[in-house]
Amino acid sequence: MDALFFWLLAALAVIASLLVVGQRNPMYSVLLLIVSFGALSGLYVLLGAPFVAAIQIIIYAGAIMVLFLFVVMLLNAQHESQVAGYEARFTGGSFARRFGAALAVGLAIELGWAIRRLQATPLGGEGRAASTVYDIGLRLFRDYAFAFEATSVLILVAMVGAIVLARKEGS
Amino acid sequence: MNLLPEPTLNSYLVLSAVLFAIGTAGVFLRRNLITILLSIEVMLNAVNLTFVAVDRYLGAVDGQIIVFFVVTVAAAEAATGLAIVIALFRHRETLNPDAFRTLKW
Amino acid sequence: MLYLIPFLPLAGFVANATLGRRLSKAASAAIAVGAMGVSFGWSAAAVWRLLHVTPVGGVRAIDEVVYSWLVSGRLNIPLELRLDPLSAVMILIVTGIGTLIHLYSTAYMHEERDSEYARYFSYLNLFAAFMLILVLGASFPVMFIGWEGVGLCSYLLIGFWFTKPSAADAGKKAFVVNRVGDFGFVLGMLAIFATFHTLDFQGVALQVAGLPKEETFGLLTGITLLLFLGATGKSAQIPLYVWLPDAMEGPTPVSALIHAATMVTAGVYMIGRNAVLFGHAPHTLDVIAVIGCLTALMAGTIGLVQNDIKRVLAYSTVSQLGYMFLAMGVGAFAGGIFHLYTHAFFKALLFLGSGAVIHALGGEQDLRYMGGLKHELPVTYWTFLIGTLAIAGVPLLSGFFSKDEILWKTYSTGHVWLWVIAVITAFLTATYMFRLLYLAFFGERRAAHGAVNHGHATGDGHGAHLHDAPPAMAIVLVVLAVGAVLAGYVGVPDVLVSGGNRIESFLAPSFSAPGAPPSVETEGAGAQAFHSTAELSLMGVSTLVAFAGIGIATYFFRRKPAAADALADRFGGLYRLLLGKYYVDELYDAAIVQPIKRISTLVLWRGVDAGLIDGTVNGVGLVVRGWSAVLRRLQTGSMRAYAMSFFLGVIVIVGYFLWR
Numbered sequence: 001m002d003a004l005f006f007w008l009l010a011a012l013a014v015i016a017s018l019l020v021v022g023q024r025n026p027m028y029s030v031l032l033l034i035v036s037f038g039a040l041s042g043l044y045v046l047l048g049a050p051f052v053a054a055i056q057i058i059i060y061a062g063a064i065m066v067l068f069l070f071v072v073m074l075l076n077a078q079h080e081s082q083v084a085g086y087e088a089r090f091t092g093g094s095f096a097r098r099f100g101a102a103l104a105v106g107l108a109i110e111l112g113w114a115i116r117r118l119q120a121t122p123l124g125g126e127g128r129a130a131s132t133v134y135d136i137g138l139r140l141f142r143d144y145a146f147a148f149e150a151t152s153v154l155i156l157v158a159m160v161g162a163i164v165l166a167r168k169e170g171s
Numbered sequence: 172m173n174l175l176p177e178p179t180l181n182s183y184l185v186l187s188a189v190l191f192a193i194g195t196a197g198v199f200l201r202r203n204l205i206t207i208l209l210s211i212e213v214m215l216n217a218v219n220l221t222f223v224a225v226d227r228y229l230g231a232v233d234g235q236i237i238v239f240f241v242v243t244v245a246a247a248e249a250a251t252g253l254a255i256v257i258a259l260f261r262h263r264e265t266l267n268p269d270a271f272r273t274l275k276w
Numbered sequence: 277m278l279y280l281i282p283f284l285p286l287a288g289f290v291a292n293a294t295l296g297r298r299l300s301k302a303a304s305a306a307i308a309v310g311a312m313g314v315s316f317g318w319s320a321a322a323v324w325r326l327l328h329v330t331p332v333g334g335v336r337a338i339d340e341v342v343y344s345w346l347v348s349g350r351l352n353i354p355l356e357l358r359l360d361p362l363s364a365v366m367i368l369i370v371t372g373i374g375t376l377i378h379l380y381s382t383a384y385m386h387e388e389r390d391s392e393y394a395r396y397f398s399y400l401n402l403f404a405a406f407m408l409i410l411v412l413g414a415s416f417p418v419m420f421i422g423w424e425g426v427g428l429c430s431y432l433l434i435g436f437w438f439t440k441p442s443a444a445d446a447g448k449k450a451f452v453v454n455r456v457g458d459f460g461f462v463l464g465m466l467a468i469f470a471t472f473h474t475l476d477f478q479g480v481a482l483q484v485a486g487l488p489k490e491e492t493f494g495l496l497t498g499i500t501l502l503l504f505l506g507a508t509g510k511s512a513q514i515p516l517y518v519w520l521p522d523a524m525e526g527p528t529p530v531s532a533l534i535h536a537a538t539m540v541t542a543g544v545y546m547i548g549r550n551a552v553l554f555g556h557a558p559h560t561l562d563v564i565a566v567i568g569c570l571t572a573l574m575a576g577t578i579g580l581v582q583n584d585i586k587r588v589l590a591y592s593t594v595s596q597l598g599y600m601f602l603a604m605g606v607g608a609f610a611g612g613i614f615h616l617y618t619h620a621f622f623k624a625l626l627f628l629g630s631g632a633v634i635h636a637l638g639g640e641q642d643l644r645y646m647g648g649l650k651h652e653l654p655v656t657y658w659t660f661l662i663g664t665l666a667i668a669g670v671p672l673l674s675g676f677f678s679k680d681e682i683l684w685k686t687y688s689t690g691h692v693w694l695w696v697i698a699v700i701t702a703f704l705t706a707t708y709m710f711r712l713l714y715l716a717f718f719g720e721r722r723a724a725h726g727a728v729n730h731g732h733a734t735g736d737g738h739g740a741h742l743h744d745a746p747p748a749m750a751i752v753l754v755v756l757a758v759g760a761v762l763a764g765y766v767g768v769p770d771v772l773v774s775g776g777n778r779i780e781s782f783l784a785p786s787f788s789a790p791g792a793p794p795s796v797e798t799e800g801a802g803a804q805a806f807h808s809t810a811e812l813s814l815m816g817v818s819t820l821v822a823f824a825g826i827g828i829a830t831y832f833f834r835r836k837p838a839a840a841d842a843l844a845d846r847f848g849g850l851y852r853l854l855l856g857k858y859y860v861d862e863l864y865d866a867a868i869v870q871p872i873k874r875i876s877t878l879v880l881w882r883g884v885d886a887g888l889i890d891g892t893v894n895g896v897g898l899v900v901r902g903w904s905a906v907l908r909r910l911q912t913g914s915m916r917a918y919a920m921s922f923f924l925g926v927i928v929i930v931g932y933f934l935w936r
Contacts, residue, residue, distance in 0.1 A: 010186050020206075075260050075266065107188075111188035155246070268914075271915060
């Protein structure tokens with residue numbers, strides 16, 4: 001059963017991501033990304049990390065994507081075919097796009113090849129219970145307490161920054 | 172139902188790699204700032220997947236904690252990034268990244 | 277306490293150099309003259325003490341280590357002073373005549389501003405200090421300090437009125453020409469260290485004494501020739517004499533002190549100091565004798581036709597120095613020093629006398645515009661007459677004894693041809709000196725048309741104040757005149773007064789190796805008789821020659837002045853050659869100075885400096901600029917391009933790790 005779910009969810013994630021990148025309507029991109037997150041969340045559950053799965057849905061899909069949606073709607077982002085092009089020579093525009101895409105493919109191949117070199121290693125730990133929130137909490141607040149606090153400061157900074165950057169001039 | 176091969180660590184890693192590559196391609200190919208940010212999110216997710224997979228393999232919890240932090244940082248980054256996008260949009264009325272060429276000497 | 281002797285003038289220098297601007301003329305003068313005077317007293321006391329020191333190995337000496345200077349590996353050079361008979365004579369000359377000249381300068385330089393006055397005295401004191409270090413030094417490096425120092429002071433003093441271009445040029449010329457000589461000196465010094473591993477005079481003499489005399493051109497000859505090169509620079513012999521006539525641009529007391537009595541004698545002293553070393557290199561001695569003799573003759577011929585009073589005296593100095601070198605070259609070291617000593621008196625006297633003349637005429641230095649000063653400047657005239665008689669070698673005056681000593685020694689050591697040339701030069705000396713005397717003091721005043729205001733004054737435009745020398749100057753002139761008469765009596769030759777020539781016996785220990793008996797000549801009775809006859813007859817010859825010279829001068833410049841001009845016209849070419857100093861300066865300029873200038877300009881300046889060095893530095897800038905023009909393109913402003921760069925880097929790094 002696990003295998004089936006895995007391949008299903010994997011396929012779903014990949015297809016959704018491809019569509020996010022591939023299709024032109026920004027609104028659809030956002031929604032498709034939410035789908036992709038959902039698939040990933042399922043994969044997390046398969047991996048025995050329910051907490052992370054929950055986090056993924058709540059924060060990523062629930063908060064961040066909603067933010068994206070708001071911005072898309074606010075800015076009235078156009079369908080890309082209607083966007084004027086700003087073609088430039090070499091280092092801008094189409095060259096960068098194509099070259100970059102080629103590089104991406106190259107990376108994928110590189111990673112794949114590297115992974116192939118590893119022997120197939122089973123995941124192990126099937127009998128083990130899924131890691132509970134308790135375990136995570138213990139680790140987080142004991143060993144990574146400082147990082148936790150620092151992250152909270154980071155969020156504060158981001159919040160302030162976002163407000164400052166986005167406000168209208170002279171307000 | 173053992174028609175499909177059992178997912179091993181490798182499979183997860185490959186999946187992660189594929190997703191990462193897709194995200195990168197997206198950064199280069201899209202002509203919309205917001206979509207570029209979305210592609211970046213895709214990449215981050217791929218990385219998260221890697222962490223959790225290896226975590227399971229090693230039997231530890233630390234990977235999930237890292238994921239926790241990654242998500243937090245991604246949130247912060249998304250917020251800030253979108254704020255910048257909004258500010259840029261106000262200036263130029265466009266979301267095409269090629270329109271912004273002043274980050275130079 | 278030997279170090280006080282040079283230290284007092286040095287202190288005077290410091291005082292006048294630092295405080296000079298705020299001191300009155302009287303104060304500056306008091307400091308300077310006082311320093312010299314006390315130094316003279318101290319020198320006299322030191323010499324007195326020397327006379328009562330028990331001789332060690334036949335040598336009376338007082339050694340004093342002032343300071344441990346250079347200690348490095350095998351090299352140990354302390355700052356050591358040594359007083360022996362030779363340096364005793366020298367310090368008495370330097371401090372004694374130095375004090376007199378300082379005193380004279382207080383009046384002569386009186387028209388300068390206070391700060392310039394103090395500057396003058398500070399330099400003068402500094403010079404004295406260096407000269408004393410030079411003569412008291414017990415080793416080559418210490419002497420070299422003094423050697424270089426007096427060269428520096430000479431430059432400073434010659435170019436004292438540096439706002440006048442000719443004076444500044446003369447100072448530079450003196451320094452540069454001196455440097456060429458110093459180059460030889462330094463090489464010689466290094467060679468000595470390499471050979472003998474010591475730079476101490478006594479140490480070197482000791483080692484050299486053990487060596488045989490060099491019959492061929494060997495190491496000792498080479499070393500001594502290098503040292504002699506230094507001496508030619510300092511003491512204005514061929515080929516490095518060209519700076520001395522130009523040095524007359526400086527104030528006259530400077531000419532008297534530095535270029536008559538002291539600095540130029542440094543070369544002679546140096547040879548005397550290293551008598552043992554030079555004695556073992558007979559070829560060098562021959563070279564020295566020949567050069568000395570030729571220089572004497574050449575300078576004498578030039579002096580015959582010069583029109584500037586100081587130039588005549590300058591060439592006379594070069595000529596007399598030639599005599600001293602001739603003496604050293606034939607082995608008569610004591611004779612050379614003896615002439616040095618008497619020459620100091622009468623040459624200083626002559627220069628200071630000319631200074632009084634120039635001062636009285638408000639700056640006029642050209643003999644053609646002088647005349648008739650005999651009655652208006654009596655003191656000056658009489659003292660000048662005494663000096664002239666002395667230098668001409670008239671018997672009973674100091675110059676006679678010393679010059680005769682040299683002539684006798686030249687003849688008796690077998691250098692007959694050199695003797696002949698020296699006698700001819702003596703004749704010329706008498707002639708040109710009396711020409712000078714007659715033109716300046718006798719006859720009618722031949723004032724120049726127009727203003728007479730070139731020369732020494734600060735250009736205030738004061739006219740001639742035709743009064744005789746002021747007291748400060750007059751006293752000095754008289755004292756020097758007395759000296760010019762009496763100084764020679766320490767060296768009356770044996771043949772006239774038995775047991776005589778005290779100075780030779782006094783100095784002899786300085787010229788021989790430590791431990792060896794002093795080489796005073798003693799001969800058998802028969803040979804002695806022959807020698808006395810010869811010596812007496814030669815004395816007669818030189819006396820005759822002196823009077824002949826006086827006679828000729830009297831004829832041409834007193835009785836029939838027109839005859840002189842007629843002669844000049846008839847031998848026009850020769851006259852111009854002499855007047856133009858054999859065009860040696862022009863020769864040096866064309867052969868040495870111009871090529872160097874050209875090479876410097878074209879090769880070194882344009883080629884190396886502007887082209888290579890500037891080119892490299894600018895080139896680096898240009899390269900950077902070029903590259904940056906290319907690299908600049910990377911900053912496209914396109915965000916995507918930047919992202920691409922990131923990504924490329926990522927791939928490379930990941931790839932690297934994966935490969936491993």
